[in-house]
Amino acid sequence: xxxxxxxxxxxxxxxxxxxxxxxxxxxxxxxxxxxxxxxxxxxxxxxxxxxxxxxxxxxxxxxxxxxxxxxxxxxxxxxxxxxxxxxxxxxxxxxxxxxxxxxxxxxxxxxxxxxxxxxxxxxxxxxxxxxxxxxxxxxxxxxxxxxxxxxxxxxxxxxxxxxxxxxxxxxxxxxxxxxxxxxxxxxxxxxxxxxxxxxxxxxxxxxxxxxxxxxxxxxxxxxxxxxxxxxxxxxxxxxxxxxxxxxxxxxxxxxxxxxxxxxxxxxxxxxxxxxxxxxxxxxxxxxxxxxxxxxxxxxxxxxxxxxxxxxxxxxxxxxxxxxxxxxxxxxxxxxxxxxxxxxxxxxxxxxxxxxxxxxxxxxxxxxxxxxxxxxxxxxxxxxxxxxxxxxxxxxxxxxxxxxxxxxxxxxxxxxxxxxxxxxxxxxxxxxxxxxxxxxxxxxxxxxxxxxxxxxxxxxxxxxxxxxxxxxxxxxxxxxxxxxxxxxxxxxxxxxxxxxxxxxxxxxxxxxxxxxxxxxxxxxxxxxxxxxxxxxxxxxxxxxxxxxxxxxxxxxxxxxxxxxxxxxxxxxxxxxxxxxxxxx
Numbered sequence: 001x002x003x004x005x006x007x008x009x010x011x012x013x014x015x016x017x018x019x020x021x022x023x024x025x026x027x028x029x030x031x032x033x034x035x036x037x038x039x040x041x042x043x044x045x046x047x048x049x050x051x052x053x054x055x056x057x058x059x060x061x062x063x064x065x066x067x068x069x070x071x072x073x074x075x076x077x078x079x080x081x082x083x084x085x086x087x088x089x090x091x092x093x094x095x096x097x098x099x100x101x102x103x104x105x106x107x108x109x110x111x112x113x114x115x116x117x118x119x120x121x122x123x124x125x126x127x128x129x130x131x132x133x134x135x136x137x138x139x140x141x142x143x144x145x146x147x148x149x150x151x152x153x154x155x156x157x158x159x160x161x162x163x164x165x166x167x168x169x170x171x172x173x174x175x176x177x178x179x180x181x182x183x184x185x186x187x188x189x190x191x192x193x194x195x196x197x198x199x200x201x202x203x204x205x206x207x208x209x210x211x212x213x214x215x216x217x218x219x220x221x222x223x224x225x226x227x228x229x230x231x232x233x234x235x236x237x238x239x240x241x242x243x244x245x246x247x248x249x250x251x252x253x254x255x256x257x258x259x260x261x262x263x264x265x266x267x268x269x270x271x272x273x274x275x276x277x278x279x280x281x282x283x284x285x286x287x288x289x290x291x292x293x294x295x296x297x298x299x300x301x302x303x304x305x306x307x308x309x310x311x312x313x314x315x316x317x318x319x320x321x322x323x324x325x326x327x328x329x330x331x332x333x334x335x336x337x338x339x340x341x342x343x344x345x346x347x348x349x350x351x352x353x354x355x356x357x358x359x360x361x362x363x364x365x366x367x368x369x370x371x372x373x374x375x376x377x378x379x380x381x382x383x384x385x386x387x388x389x390x391x392x393x394x395x396x397x398x399x400x401x402x403x404x405x406x407x408x409x410x411x412x413x414x415x416x417x418x419x420x421x422x423x424x425x426x427x428x429x430x431x432x433x434x435x436x437x438x439x440x441x442x443x444x445x446x447x448x449x450x451x452x453x454x455x456x457x458x459x460x461x462x463x464x465x466x467x468x469x470x471x472x473x474x475x476x477x478x479x480x481x482x483x484x485x486x487x488x489x490x491x492x493x494x495x496x497x498x499x500x501x502x503x504x505x506x507x508x509x510x511x512x513x514x515x516x517x518x519x520x521x522x523x524x525x526x527x528x529x530x531x532x533x534x535x536x537x538x539x540x541x542x543x544x545x546x547x548x549x550x551x552x553x554x555x556x557x558x559x560x561x562x563x564x565x566x567x568x569x570x571x572x573x574x575x576x577x578x579x580x581x582x583x
Contacts, residue, residue, distance in 0.1 A: 015365070017467055018460075022370040025456035030444075033452035040455045044171075051170040058165075061177035062158035065185040069150055072186065075472050078146045079192050080499040085127070086194040087529035088116035092125035092132025093145055094532040101292040103532050110327055111542040111553050114528045115334070118304045123532075124293050126305035130203075130236035131196040145194060153191040156198040156205065156425075157181045163209030163426045164433055167395075172433040175458070180429065182465055183367060190419060200241065200422035203232030207248055208426040215255055218270045227278030234282060237423050238300075239314075243409030244423040247402040311335050312343035315412050316352075328543055330518045330526065343414050359416050366418040367428055371460045374453070379435035382442060399434075402427055497572040498527045501565060504574070505539045513557050515577055517544045517566040527567055547579045 028035055051057055081087055095103055102122035106112060109119040116126050125132060138148025161177025168176070184190055190197030206229030213222040233241025252271075259267050287297035294304050306314065309331060311321050320343065326332035345351035364373060406424045413420065421428075436457070442450025505512045516527045528541045540560070542553055554562050554577075562577035 014464075014468060014471055015370070018464055019370045021460045021463055022374060025371065025453065025460045026374070029449055029453035029456045033447050033449050035452065036455065036459075047174070048171050051174040054162075054165050054170055054173075057170065057174045057177065058158050058162045061161040061174070061181065062154045064178070065154040065157040065181045066150065068181060069153065069186055069191060072469065075469070076187070076192060078144065079194075080496050081194050082496040082498065082525050083193065083195060084115040084526050084529075085196075087114075087526075088125040088127055089131045089135055089194055089196065090145060091117060091529065091532060092127065092129060093135035093139060093148075095124060096129075096132060096136040097139060098532045100532070101289055106534055108542075108553055108556055111545060111549070112528060112530055112534065113327060113331065113543060114526050115331075116305065117529075118293075118301055118308065120308075121295050121304075122293055124301055126301045128235045128238060128300075128302070129289060130199040130232055131194075134199055135194060149191060149194060149198070152198040152202065153185045156202045157185050159202050159205035159209065160426055160429055163205040164429060166209050166212040167430045168433045168437060172437055175436070176429045176433045179372070179432070179461070180425075182461060183369070183372075184425070186465075187468055188366070188418075190422075195419070196236065197419035197422045199232060200236040200419070201425040203229045203236060203241065204244060204423035205229070205426035206232070207245065208430065211248055211251065214252075214271055218267060220270060220274060223271050223274045224278065227275045227282075230275075230279060231282040233423055234286065237420065239413070240406070240410060240420055241423045244402070244406055244427075247398060247405050250401075251398050309335055310339060312339040312414055314414060316343070316346045316414055317412070328518070328545065330543070346414050355416075356411060359411070362416075362418060363421055367421075367425070368432070369464070371457055371464065372432060374457060375435040375439050376432065378442070378450075378453070379438040382438060399427070399431060403431070497567065501572070501574050502539055505563070508561070511537075511557075511560045512539045512563060513554065513560045513577075514539060514541050514563045514565055514574070515544050515550055515553075516541060517564065519566065519568070527565070550577075551579070 050060075081090060095101070102124040105120055105123050109123065112123075113119055118124055118126055134148040134152045135145035136148070138145045138151070141147055141151075157177055157180040160180040161173055164173035164176040167173075184197075184201070188197070189195070190201075206225050208229075210222045210226035210229065213219065214226065230241070230245060233245065256264065256267050256272065290300055291297040293301045307321075308324060309326075311323055312335070313319065313321060320340065323336065326335070346355050368376070402424070406421070406427065410416065410420055436454055439450040440454040442453075444450075501514070505514070514527075528543050530541055531537055534540060540557065542550075544550065544564075545553075554560075563574055564577040565572060565574050
């Protein structure tokens with residue numbers, strides 16, 4: 001347990017630079033609050049005029065996100081998938097591009113069992129379809145799933161800007177949109193990988209942006225955007241999205257039942273009825289998808305996968321499930337090892353505290369880093385001193401309630417990665433921008449310390465962007481952790497051993513079967529992933545099930561060249577398959 005805590009709390013060089021710049025920003029703001037005032041006044045005036053053009057601001061944030069990520073392709077190239085979840089989403093995308101919601105089970109399916117993929121009653125990804133649809137769109141538009149990731153990230157950043165315009169001033173909304181690009185749209189695994197984040201964040205931003213607009217105008221477009229946001233959440237992060245939507249639903253019904261007479265029925269017709277129709281259509285669509293994949297309209301593919309393979313439950317209060325029959329050591333070792341270990345740590349009182357500390361630390365560093373933590377902390381201190389009590393509003397009540405619901409909801413899950421919090425990204429940015437505007441008005445000893453600090457924070461964010469761009473050439477990221485790739489971590493793996501071997505075999509004549517051995521001491525990610533139409537692949541990846549089972553597979557694929565690979569952390573070799581190759 002102490003080892004886990006140590007691994008998560010190691011500072012990287014980029015983090016150390018950000019921490020040093022944060023202290024410098026505080027020092028300059030408190031000692032020299034008028035430093036650079038004339039420059040900032042001119043810049044803020046021009047920026048404010050631009051921000052008043054709200055639609056243009058949203059478009060510019062979208063283009064900035066796309067252009068900035070495209071501009072850094074020379075130092076951060078299109079990534080190769082290497083994490084188990086990514087291959088599952090790519091399978092979902094390939095399935096959709098074949099015009100199917102699921103694939104028929106393969107006759108040799110036991111050789112292809114792998115993580116996050118169900119083999120029975122159909123062959124399909126276990127995950128909700130939103131991210132797979134994004135990857136399929138990228139392949140359809142440009143032949144690359146990364147294009148879908150790229151476009152969805154731009155839409156996410158633009159939606160955050162649009163959402164903020166309903167909660168804060170246009171200037172702070174544009175600042176928040178730019179922050180979204182810098183913190184989420186360039187260097188995180190959300191945009192530099194294939195396992196998601198942007199879709200759920202987009203859905204959450206649409207919900208949170210539509211809500212106050214509905215309260216003000218009851219416009220049908222905002223109502224439909226609310227329904228669209230909920231639909232995206234239901235098909236990307238259903239559990240976390242549901243938890244996030246609970247306070248939204250409560251706020252909506254409180255607003256509705258405060259109406260009287262004709263106002264009440266007008267709100268029902270223009271808000272409740274359209275949203276209900278949208279959600280009913282989404283529910284029928286999801287039920288149809290579940291039926292085609294699992295044979296049951298009320299059973300998700302995720303549930304099939306969990307019931308088939310997992311021993312550790314999803315939520316911490318649930319008991320361990322019976323151990324299923326595993327056909328391979330690689331599956332048994334993961335689900336009985338790492339999965340159960342995470343569960344027992346989360347159930348232990350001391351372990352639960354450590355897990356919560358780690359999750360809070362990861363979340364804060366992922367979204368805010370040290371520099372954007374400053375306005376949050378100072379605004380809380382201002383609030384605790386009592387000055388904010390006089391401005392307590394329903395907005396504050398909603399934001400606190402939504403935060404509590406989301407934190408508790410995410411906290412009861414056994415496993416965690418930052419993209420689990422994607423539905424509440426909009427909420428986090430609303431709180432951040434309100435905090436920034438709050439400290440801007442803060443005075444200390446008659447001096448505009450808060451104004452100077454808000455400007456210093458923006459300057460440090462710009463300097464950190466430059467630092468992060470230069471981090472790779474300057475080797476500031478050398479030997480840093482890559483899993484999962486966060487803003488301050490090393491660059492994601494651009495080329496993996498699996499991708500290199502696959503490319504090598506693609507250049508060989510004929511078709512191939514690669515039998516993958518296993519050593520749990522060397523295993524990092526699995527290699528046994530295939531497309532929706534396995535038999536049409538030039539290179540098929542199969543599990544080593546021993547000489548007899550392997551011989552059965554090779555008889556089925558008679559005429560293909562057989563190879564054996566034993567993945568290692570380095571120097572993985574590809575050799576012709578022999579019966580004595582199996583481990």
